[in-house]
Amino acid sequence: MNRQERRAAAKQSQRVAPQDLEAVKRSLEAAKRGKLLFDLGRYAEALECFNAFDRINPNVAALYQTRGLCLQRLDRFAEAQADFERSIALNPREAETHKNLGALHSRLGRIEQALASLDRALELRPNFSAALDEKARALWTLQLRGEALVVFRQSLAIDPDNADTTRNVALLLLELGRHAEALESFNAAVKLDPESAALYQMRGVCLQEAGRFEEAQVDYERSIALDSSLAETHNNLGALHSRLDRMEQALASIDRALELRPDFASALSNKAVALSRLQLLDEAFAAFHRSLALDPNDARTIWNLALLQLLTGDFARGWSGREARWNVSSLGHADRGFSQPLWRGDQPIEGKTILLHADEGLGDAIQFARYVPMVAALGARVILEVHSPIRQILAGITGVANCIGRPSANLPAFDLHCPLGALPLAFGTRLDTIPFAERYLAAPPxxxxxxxxxxxxxxxxxxxxxxxxxxxxxxxxxxxxxxxxxxxxxxxxxxxxxxxxxxxxxxxxxxxxxxxxxxxxxxxxxxxxxxxxxxxxxxxxxxxxxxxxxxxxxxxxxxxxxxxxxxxxxxxxxxxxxxxxxxxxxxxxxxxxxxxxxxxxxxxxxxxxxxxxxxxxxxxxx
CATH class of the missing domain: 3.40.50.2000 (Glycogen Phosphorylase B;)
Structure with missing residues (x-):
């Protein structure tokens, strides 16, 4: 029981009859026992003790805050919220309670309410690092990564030895693709918590994304040595082996992940990729479908399955699934954010201007530029936006009205747009209907x-x-x-x-x-x-x-x-x-x-x- 609770209880005891003092003492003991049980994670028993204290000592703000935390741990969120709000009504200047209420709103997906509560906590205590951490996590949930990073760093300026905050900064930088900075933060986090298997696992991911494969493998193996029960680490190590074409080791690691977690959709997806590379096609398709049965909306799995479908000539399914690439962040296919509608091949475009823009590499742009004459033949005026090294050679394709370099700061006006890589889907291309296989680029001057x-x-x-x-x-x-x-x-x-x-x-x-x-x-x-x-x-x-x-x-x-x-x-x-x-x-x-x-x-x-x-x-x- 903290000092505030003892002071409140003492005031309450002054208002009770002498014959009830024994009950007050028992309630204080119940509060002490409740706090001990709470710290031990025995929340149901702790709740009984807090309730006993509340019956004798009502209107103690600190009690409602602590009991709210206990109810939250028991997933009794509505009651927890009521206790936090009761505590704030009794003591509106307690920053800790506003922070706890904000964290509860955030957990329940009520991010605007969470931010309002957390901002109130920070008004009351500007250097409240725990509230800053919660606010940063809420902003991260809203995909406001840049703002979240600023707030996390404000928290670290106050509490530079906080391993959790340092880890979150590293993870956020990794998500932003800023691998060098992320690695610095992971290194700092490992120094603060050198026995954390999870940290070595996450630093391994960062090293892998940065192409430092041997160091990534060392980190994964260190993580497994510290805690061999983490299925995620075995899965990551398997994916690394697969990427380096060490398929026997890849499958061994991924199968170990699946032993630990049979319903691990990501591991099944990685296993499917490894089987694909071994050209064990039936097994690969089966693993992809098992993964999607567990997580039907996973964009990376849908995309990888589409690549296998295309590789085996199943264009009907493959083109559609390949569009999941827009939702796989590591592929770098950013939505251009055009206000003009996307052309999917089913809208009339005669008399309209359409922007066809490169969305992948140079070879992809050349390959799919064969569709430009077909778009022009539908009556559209075609603006082609491609990488500068290929702009001049592709400008001569039949039907191109204007060919500009990518990215262009000042795009001409257009009515619709379509990425070049989506044109095979728009035209319903099948293996026997691939256009212009002979040639479609004019010879240079x-x-x-x-x-x-x-x-x-x-x-x-x-x-x-x-x-x-x-x-x-x-x-x-x-x-x-x-x-x-x-x-x-x-x-x-x-x-x-x-x-x-x-x-x-x-x-x-x-x-x-x-x-x-x-x-x-x-x-x-x-x-x-x-x-x-x-x-x-x-x-x-x-x-x-x-x-x-x-x-x-x-x-x-x-x-x-x-x-x-x-x-x-x-x-x-x-x-x-x-x-x-x-x-x-x-x-x-x-x-x-x-x-x-x-x-x-x-x-x-x-x-x-x-x-x-x-x-x-x-x-x-x-």
């Missing part, structure tokens, strides 16, 4: 092609004499920031067996990595003019000077395919959805051949197959 032809000829004559061999473009790695880069890219050295073929190789590789730069320097027989490439119009012109392009899955293969240029694409064992399974041609580009890994990570077999085919091409050319 003749002057541009000639300029590149001259550059290439000059370099070849300087080094090797007149042209007498096939010219083959090479790309061996993609964007290092792509989440699947470790699977779809390779080191240039891996292509060494191919480089002895009797052809002239020309590098199309932009952004050569450090590990490849030295090897490229050892191979002066690979012509490298990429420092003169300004945008994809230059790349397209250089491709037009070649006999063949050989590349991993990057935007260059989309460019070559859209130009109708011969292109051989080297794919990982389980490729991106657009390349489907078990075929060596592309449904999207008729000039493309596909070379697939026979097992996960086996680039050597791919290079051997490409070398064999290339040698045959050389023999035929002779």
């Amino acid at each position: 003749a002057a541009c092609v000639k300029a590149w032809q001259d550059r290439l000829d000059d370099r070849l004559e300087d080094q090797l004499g007149p042209r007498n061999r096939l010219r083959v473009g090479l790309v061996w790695s993609g964007n290092p920031d792509h989440k699947n880069d470790h699977n779809r890219s390779m080191a240039l050295r891996t292509l060494a067996p191919l480089l002895d073929c009797d052809v002239q190789f020309v590098s199309l590789q932009k952004g050569v990595r450090d590990q490849d730069r030295a090897f490229l320097g050892e191979r002066p027989d690979i012509i490298d003019l990429t420092d003169q490439i300004k945008d994809f119009t230059d790349t397209a012109a250089l491709v037009s000077c070649l006999d063949l392009v050989i590349s991993v899955d990057t935007s260059v293969v989309h460019l070559a395919g859209a130009l109708g240029a011969p292109v051989w694409t080297m794919l990982p064992f389980t490729p991106d959805w657009r390349w489907l399974l078990n075929r060596n041609d592309s449904a999207w580009y008729s000039s493309m051949r596909l070379f697939r890994q026979p097992s996960s990570g086996d680039w050597a077999s791919v290079v051997d197959s490409v070398r064999h085919e290339l040698e045959g091409l050389v023999a035929a050319a002779r």
Whole structure:
């Protein structure tokens, strides 16, 4: 029993008859026992004691506050609220009670009422760190992350050693994608609470999101060593193994998570992804459906299932499910917030202006730009907004009235909009109705092609004499920031067996990595003019000077395919959805051949197959 309660009880005892003093003493003992039981978590017994005190000592504000907390722990929320409000009526200047009432409103989803109570608590006690924490959590619930972060930091300025607040700052920064700052806060939280398994788990997530996979694994394993009963940690470790293509370890960790929590929807979803990558398709579909039965609105699971449906040619379901990408925060697909309506393919657009805007990577924009002539054919005026490196080359597509760079600060007026990636859904595309598979990009201007032809000829004559061999473009790695880069890219050295073929190789590789730069320097027989490439119009012109392009899955293969240029694409064992399974041609580009890994990570077999085919091409050319 605290000092305020004892003072109130003493005043009350002065008003009772001497023969009732024994009852007052018993009530005080009941209050002491109630507080002890409350601290032990024995809330039902504590409540009986508080009720006994209240019968002898009514109108003690502190009692109603404490009993309100007890009722809240027992999930008797209406009674808890009544006690908090009674306490405030008796003592309206007690900041603690306003904070407790605000926390209760917040728990019940009444955020506006919560903020009003918490603001009153902070008026009474401006440096009340617990109230600041509650306010920050309420703002976070409203998705006001920036404001929540400011309030959390105000709380930390008052109580810098609060591990819970430090952890919440770290989690909020992680949610905002500010990984470096989040990691600093996680490190501070771990120092404050070094034996917290949950903290190591969450820091592992941060490290994983930042691409620091080995450190993430160490944190997950440390978390498991501290508390092996946390299913979430086993699930996260499994997802990390899966991302690094360690499927046996991935499934072992995820199955352990499911042993601990059989109804763990996220673990089932991660298991489905791992099974997909092993091409155990029936098992993968079953795991996805079990996960969605438990959590039917999980956007990431819907999206991953859609990718598997598209990979297996089920476009009818896949396009629709793929739209869940807008609700998967880690994919970075932010809603543009246009006031104009979204075009879904079912509204007439004749005479209207429509904005078609790139919503994914460069290759995706090139792939889906094939739908622009179809939109224009419906009578619409098309504004195309795409990334600056591809703006000039895509501006020449039939039906484009105005092509602008993305993002544009001053968009022209338009009536409707549609992301490029949603156009296959809008047109109900099926595997046998993919449009413009032959070509849909016009060749670059003749002057541009000639300029590149001259550059290439000059370099070849300087080094090797007149042209007498096939010219083959090479790309061996993609964007290092792509989440699947470790699977779809390779080191240039891996292509060494191919480089002895009797052809002239020309590098199309932009952004050569450090590990490849030295090897490229050892191979002066690979012509490298990429420092003169300004945008994809230059790349397209250089491709037009070649006999063949050989590349991993990057935007260059989309460019070559859209130009109708011969292109051989080297794919990982389980490729991106657009390349489907078990075929060596592309449904999207008729000039493309596909070379697939026979097992996960086996680039050597791919290079051997490409070398064999290339040698045959050389023999035929002779």
